[in-house]
Amino acid sequence: MVVPISGKTIAEKIFSAHSDSDAHAGDIVVADVDFVMGQDGTTPLAIRALESMGVESVFDPAKVAVVMDHSSPSPIEGVSALHTMMREFGKKTGAKVYDVGCGVCHQLIPEAGHVVPGDLMVGCDSHTCTYGAVNVFSTGVGSTDGAAAMASGKLWFKVPDTMKVTYTGELPPGVFSKDLILALAGRIGVDGATYMALEFHGPVIDALSVDARMTISNMAIEVGAKAGLMKADAKTLAWYEGRGDRTPNPVDPDDDAVYADELVLDASAIGPQVAKPHAVDNVSPIEEVAGTPIAQGYIGTCTNGRLEDLKVAADILRGRQVHPDVRLIIAPASKQILLDAMEAGYIRDLVEAGAVMVTPGCGPCVGTHNGVPSDGENVISTANRNFKGRMGNSNAFIYLGSPATVAASVIEGVITDPRKYFTGGEA
Amino acid sequence: MAITAKAFKYGDDINTDYIISGKYKFKSNDMAAMSVHAMEELDPHYFEKVSPEGGFLVAGTNFGMGSSREQAPLVLIGSNTKAVLAKSFARIFYRNAINTGLPVVECDTDLITDGDELSLDLEAGVLRNLTQGTEIPFPPLPPVMAQLLADGGLAAHFREHGGFAVK
Numbered sequence: 001m002v003v004p005i006s007g008k009t010i011a012e013k014i015f016s017a018h019s020d021s022d023a024h025a026g027d028i029v030v031a032d033v034d035f036v037m038g039q040d041g042t043t044p045l046a047i048r049a050l051e052s053m054g055v056e057s058v059f060d061p062a063k064v065a066v067v068m069d070h071s072s073p074s075p076i077e078g079v080s081a082l083h084t085m086m087r088e089f090g091k092k093t094g095a096k097v098y099d100v101g102c103g104v105c106h107q108l109i110p111e112a113g114h115v116v117p118g119d120l121m122v123g124c125d126s127h128t129c130t131y132g133a134v135n136v137f138s139t140g141v142g143s144t145d146g147a148a149a150m151a152s153g154k155l156w157f158k159v160p161d162t163m164k165v166t167y168t169g170e171l172p173p174g175v176f177s178k179d180l181i182l183a184l185a186g187r188i189g190v191d192g193a194t195y196m197a198l199e200f201h202g203p204v205i206d207a208l209s210v211d212a213r214m215t216i217s218n219m220a221i222e223v224g225a226k227a228g229l230m231k232a233d234a235k236t237l238a239w240y241e242g243r244g245d246r247t248p249n250p251v252d253p254d255d256d257a258v259y260a261d262e263l264v265l266d267a268s269a270i271g272p273q274v275a276k277p278h279a280v281d282n283v284s285p286i287e288e289v290a291g292t293p294i295a296q297g298y299i300g301t302c303t304n305g306r307l308e309d310l311k312v313a314a315d316i317l318r319g320r321q322v323h324p325d326v327r328l329i330i331a332p333a334s335k336q337i338l339l340d341a342m343e344a345g346y347i348r349d350l351v352e353a354g355a356v357m358v359t360p361g362c363g364p365c366v367g368t369h370n371g372v373p374s375d376g377e378n379v380i381s382t383a384n385r386n387f388k389g390r391m392g393n394s395n396a397f398i399y400l401g402s403p404a405t406v407a408a409s410v411i412e413g414v415i416t417d418p419r420k421y422f423t424g425g426e427a
Numbered sequence: 428m429a430i431t432a433k434a435f436k437y438g439d440d441i442n443t444d445y446i447i448s449g450k451y452k453f454k455s456n457d458m459a460a461m462s463v464h465a466m467e468e469l470d471p472h473y474f475e476k477v478s479p480e481g482g483f484l485v486a487g488t489n490f491g492m493g494s495s496r497e498q499a500p501l502v503l504i505g506s507n508t509k510a511v512l513a514k515s516f517a518r519i520f521y522r523n524a525i526n527t528g529l530p531v532v533e534c535d536t537d538l539i540t541d542g543d544e545l546s547l548d549l550e551a552g553v554l555r556n557l558t559q560g561t562e563i564p565f566p567p568l569p570p571v572m573a574q575l576l577a578d579g580g581l582a583a584h585f586r587e588h589g590g591f592a593v594k
Contacts (some may be wrong), residue, residue, distance in 0.1 A: 142497035142523035191489035280549035
């Protein structure tokens with residue numbers, strides 16, 4: 001083990017511990033990874049890369065999982081063949097297979113306790129940065145990197161510089177963690193943190209639930225970051241109770257850690273934010289886009305498909321109706337969340353209001369199934385990306401907002417400020 | 428060894444959905460079939476223009492932002508793109524390019540106009556704009572990446588060395 005050394009960021013400490021070296025930003029290290037994940041858009045290429053490497057097994061079957069979430073259940077025979085390939089890979093290597101309907105990889109991996117605070121993990125999906133919210137240095141890699149990690153349990157990394165982002169003040173009613181990260185994207189841009197890790201701090205982060213924190217870390221990649229790290233606090237450790245048998249090893253930054261950049265944002269001054277087509281940093285306060293007609297709403301994804309997201313939507317939609325010219329599609333992020341939301345009555349509220357439930361997984365986010373928009377249509381979505389063509393049609397227009405913003409908007413058929421449902425208490 | 432080809436120039440923040448749309452990447456593992464759709468969202472004729480004689484894809488900042496899909500560098504290779512030259516790259520794309528054997532060069536692409544004839548010698552570290560008669564400097568690849576690229580990508584590196592043999 002490495003002796004603790006002062007002056008390090010969370011990223012530098014995790015890389016030091018995993019490479020048995022004194023790692024500092026800019027160093028290139030070969031590090032041990034605690035877990036490797038792939039999904040159905042990337043695992044088939046990783047399997048092919050393993051074949052090309054001449055590798056027949058994975059370094060530790062308990063530390064590898066593959067998830068069918070992006071196009072699942074299969075809409076066409078090509079995807080069916082890829083899913084079969086993944087199932088056979090699981091049988092051959094012993095890697096954990098999450099089959100259709102289990103949920104989105106980025107919900108399943110922490111939910112099952114596969115990763116714990118202090119870990120280093122890689123996933124063949126760019127939103128792998130999500131688990132930074134639970135103090136895991138997790139980052140997205142391509143299929144060949146994923147294959148190398150599955151084969152050897154190691155990968156080379158450049159230890160990133162860190163940008164420290166502190167949210168001060170207090171989150172106003174009707175404003176959510178999604179608005180905080182969209183505000184950051186609007187401020188620093190889609191390449192504002194390229195090659196860097198983000199560290200999120202401050203009273204606003206401390207006050208958020210683990211679910212809400214994941215929304216922020218999930219979108220670290222949308223400003224180019226390699227990771228979106230937070231400290232593990234009592235809430236994090238409580239969240240891990242009953243999730244697997246691994247012991248968390250929380251990693252705090254040193255007080256004298258050296259940051260490449262520091263940014264302070266006043267959450268009290270942030271209102272609901274909307275990212276307009278076709279870029280995640282094309283962000284406006286909701287007042288500037290309110291009234292824009294929409295044809296489809298989507299609540300779900302690795303960004304905002306968690307229980308409290310469904311609760312916020314159900315609280316707004318309960319006893320109300322989705323506008324007749326609008327479709328509302330909902331995909332819970334996992335089977336467990338679907339069950340919990342059923343138990344709590346949210347699913348009944350949402351379906352009675354006119355929502356269409358689809359399989360736990362990525363839903364229509366990636367344009368493979370479950371609600372491809374038509375030419376010229378505007379979509380308001382809780383996802384993390386609004387690139388042209390993202391939902392399967394380059395002639396559609398995607399706006400991104402919080403679950404509350406989507407729920408408020410689908411009722412009126414136009415982009416709507418959700419704060420009216422939060423002033424003076426319950427909707 | 429120098430590669431000589433024409434420059435095909437595009438803008439900033441070209442994301443992986445533009446390089447290859449998600450709707451194609453989930454259909455199959457057949458890169459040859461997928462490659463005809465390379466860069467389609469930005470330029471529906473990219474494959475027809477580049478594939479016959481090969482070309483350099485030239486871009487501005489943050490090339491390859493977005494998804495981790497390795498299909499992005501693979502369809503560029505499949506469309507006979509010899510290298511990507513950009514002012515900066517998104518990190519996952521950059522790694523994927525090296526790992527799959529697609530050369531990536533960080534340089535001042537303001538010095539290149541669409542249609543210019545370029546000559547790139549990666550080993551010697553020389554990029555020439557033959558049309559304008561200029562030489563464009565670029566920093567050398569870090570040793571780890573240079574070795575992976577020289578070995579023909581990460582899979583080939585593993586095949587040859589039985590694991591990581593870098594550093």
